[in-house]
Amino acid sequence: MIYVAIKMLTGDRVKYLGIIAGLALSSFLVTQQLSIFVGLMSRTFSVITDITQPDIWVMDPQVKNIDDSRPMPSPCLYRVKAVKGVAWAVPLFKGQIKARLPSGSGYTCTILGLDNETLVGGPPEILPVDGHPVRMDALRQPDAIFVDGPNAKEKLGGLKPGDVLELNDNRAKVVALTEITQGFQALPVIHTTYSRATEWVPGERNQLSFVLVKAQPGENIQALCNRITADTGLNALTQWQFKSRTLWYYIRNTGIPINFGATVTLGFVIGIAISGLLFYQFTMDNIRHFGMLKAMGAGTMQLIRMILVQTGISGAIGFGLGMGMTTLFKEGLGAITPRSQQVMLIMWQTIAITGTGICVIVVLASLFAMIKVIRLEPAIVFK
């Protein structure tokens, strides 16, 4: 009877395609919007993502997210270093600075000042210059900076290694371009040394944004966080905790989740409305045939299985097409604006959520049809 169910479903091409299209559109909308949402939200903690060496980030207790740096007094670094279980602790400066380009135009950039000695906190990838790899040490050259490649090209007038620009009236020389995770504000990111960054950025009395900490081997990270907080009065978070705090700050304090949530809900409703109603209509159109099968001795469970096969197949094909459409959308976006493509982050969790949503739509559509068929009087065939 599975065979009969499939032939019944696919025989009416228009309705079949309508059901599939509704499910595919729903699947596409939900996945695409969720992927953009996830991609956008993951950008809020891009700096934390890119700095992988430390286990722990130490900050002022009032800090709410990575962009909300509240400078601490310099001695805080030594207090953290003194905590038992700390292998090393280095300073990190994070601020904003105005860049004046050779053309005379200006642009606000994020500047990261890395520990002078260790250069911990550098970009995940430094692009080769003239085919030669560039090491982190290049930052030790006079006035040296790294600039993130895509932004150097798009926003900073095509800066390239060797170019000179002004950062708050200070001469800065680009020694290499970098590949980094794009940030939420999409500002160009400049890496330089801690001392240079704190010198260039118009200062407050305190300039230590974060202390990056590596735990000694075998040390329990959470226990060390607790110890640092207890000993110094500062807030110590694991990388994951700091990401989470940043993410939730943006979720709670911006309208982004509501906007994306509304579109995702819309996608779900479209799925229910189009596919659910079309499938119900499909069942009603075939109600006489279901009645005939019932009269001929088909059991209720047989008919329910037929309906589940019909909705299940529609759901699976619609879901697959929706995923395909999402991938094509992402690739298409990449062909037009490569950096926009990065906004979409298709995670397996997103696919699972969409799959669950499609299952709910399919179950609801099946339920309406099943109720109709279960209550169906087979005597309808003689009318």
Add this chain to the structure above:
Amino acid sequence: MVANRQLAVRCADVDKFYGKGGARTQALHGCSLEACMGEILMLVGPSGCGKTTLLSVIVGILDTDAGDIEVFGEHVHAMNAAQKARFRRKNVGFAFQQFNLLPTLSAVENAALPLLIAGEPRRKAMQRAGDMLSTMGMPEKLDKLPRELSGGQQQRVAFSRALVHEPRLVVCDEPTSALDGKTGEAVMQQLRKVALRADRAVIVVTHDPRIYHHADRIAQMEDGHIVQVTMPGDANHPQGIRH
């Protein structure tokens, strides 16, 4: 005649009501009837006299309100819904007025439906359905969709579907009403030739007098009960109209 043959169906004092309260109407009124193995019994009478209702209660797709029905010695109305479905699946073949072929299935697939419902493997079911369609004179139309067939051909597919699982009782509801006289005569001849066996009863509900001569007995209904049962040769046997 009834006394000498094995009974297939026995209805005794069957009542059937539709609706409730003021809208309650009685469709069957103390209806009694017997159908024997090896005969074609026609139920005739004016529209609304209860022919189709009687057919429906005989095969257990409608419940009775009073009376007793035995089909092959089994009390169908004492069965639960699943048992009734099983009973119909095994023992009853249906042919309907509008054929009720699934439009998206081919002729052979439509004819194989009772076997598929019974859980027979698809390949075997198609083989048997193909054989039945060949017996019904349609060997070259197996893969045609219903819309590609004439009315007479569609009815032959419907008869094939009714007979493919070799049921002991075949019920036909107005099998020729949608066909012209010549085609109706041809499909009835085919039905008689293929369906009628010593171990099988055929009940045909009709008000088409053109096919009366195919009946072994004719039961006339009026106002929800049988008023007379006649055989060819009886003085009051309906003569019908022959083409």
